[in-house]
Structures are given as C-alpha cells and as structure tokens.
Amino acid sequence: MVSVEIYRYNPEVDAAPYMQTLSxxxxxxxxxxxxxxEYLRVQDPTLAYRRSCREGVCGSDGMNINGKNALACITPVTQALSTSNRLVVRPLPGMPVIRDLVVDQTLFFKQYERVMPWLITVDANPPIERLQTPQERARLDGLYECILCGCCTSQCPSSWWNPEKYLGPAALLQSLRFILDSRDQARDARLESMQDPFSLFRCRSIGNCTWVCPKGLNPMGAIGRIRLELLRKE
Ligand code: SF4
Ligand code: SF4
Known part of the structure; x- marks a missing residue:
C-alpha cells in the first residue's frame, strides 16, 4: 500500500486543519x-478539491504535492514519491483555504485583472481584423500558453509577503504577453503602471515560479524582460 497524507479542513465542522492519513x-x-x-474520494466522499479537464489544460487542480505546487492530473504518484515514502497533498500555499484542497483565488484573479489582460487599441477598427506577421506572433510564444493555474504565484515568497501590492509571477507573465503584442497600443501605460516599488520590483529572482510552472513557462524570465522593456522606454 502507498501511504498518503491529505490536508483536511472543513470550517463548518473542524476546529482546526489536520492531516488525514490514508492509503x-x-x-x-x-x-x-x-x-x-478520485479513488480516495470514493472512500471518503467529503474530500473536496477542484478538477475539470484532467489533461493539464484547465488549471483547476493546482495543489501542493510533496512540497511542490503542481497540477494533480499530470503529476505521477511515482514522481511525488521520489522524494518521500508517502504522498503528501496540501492546498496551494499562500491562498486562503475554503475547504480541504480548495483555495480562494479571488486575490489571484484581482491581480490578473490589474494588468488589463485584453488588447487596448486607439485606432479605428480595421475592416476585418488586426493582422500580425509570423514574427510578431512568435513574440507571444512562452507567454500565451499560461493557463492561470496559480501554481507560480502560490509558490512565490514575494507574493506571500505582499499579496496585495506585488502582482505576482502569473499576472506579470500575462502582462508581458500584452506588452509584446504588436496589436496592442497601451504598451507605455502598461509599463508605467508597474513603476512603483511593489507591483513588479518586489520580485527577488529566486525562481520558485519557474521551478513549479506545469506548462514549462518562465515567469521569472518574463519579469526580467518587463524590466528590460522599462529601461528601453526611459
Ligand atoms: S522569481 Fe520573482 S516571481 Fe518568481 S518566485 Fe521568485 S520572487 Fe516570485
Ligand atoms: S505561469 Fe505557469 S504556473 Fe503560473 S499561472 Fe501560468 S501556467 Fe500556471
């Protein structure tokens, strides 16, 4: 049998969180x-977690597995057991727990909204569509693939310390996705909005975000690129 420990907390019945041992x-x-x-929930139907696609695409089942944030649907049990003789599952750290492995991501999405994740244009709309060359489109590679699972921001110490003021790696990577988009016309305003000491500059380049991203993206690199774009702008 494989030993499992799962974080459990139902605020309606539990006085405090606890680790449940299962096998x-x-x-x-x-x-x-x-x-x-899924197997353990058949044994105990009160176990709560989010999931949807089961293919590493929707980003719903981000959780902390043996100390590292990951998507449960694409993380093999053997991989988790390579560092321990038991599987230990906890909710994403740094986010308020609603119940068991389900966290409140309200602030995470508020920070995402702060970077205005949509194209901003001032020109009149073209007759059909705004075109890009293949090279312009290629600039978005490594950015557009983000599924907003929250694994990076939840594993980021700067986000733990300044969750309201620091945008966090996910929102910053998304911000770069629009800063580099040839169709967007708000590049300078986007960059100016991050020139305070916290929004961007609280990143300490430790790289937890890049270590855990289940899509193999590099939020730390994206943050460095935004800093470069700020220098170019000045
Ligand atoms: S590199 Fe920056 S964004 Fe990534 S985990 Fe460290 S402080 Fe957070
Ligand atoms: S950058 Fe990676 S870890 Fe962060 S939200 Fe996007 S997909 Fe998830």
Missing part, C-alpha cells in the same frame, strides 16, 4: 495524483 493500493504508483484523489 492507496500499489497499482496507484503508476497513476496520476488526481487518479489517487
């Missing part, structure tokens, strides 16, 4: 962590 049949070693949770 999985051996065959789950070669399955994904989400498969293990």
């Amino acid at each position: 999985l049949p051996e065959e789950f070693r070669v399955r994904m962590v989400l498969d293990a949770l």
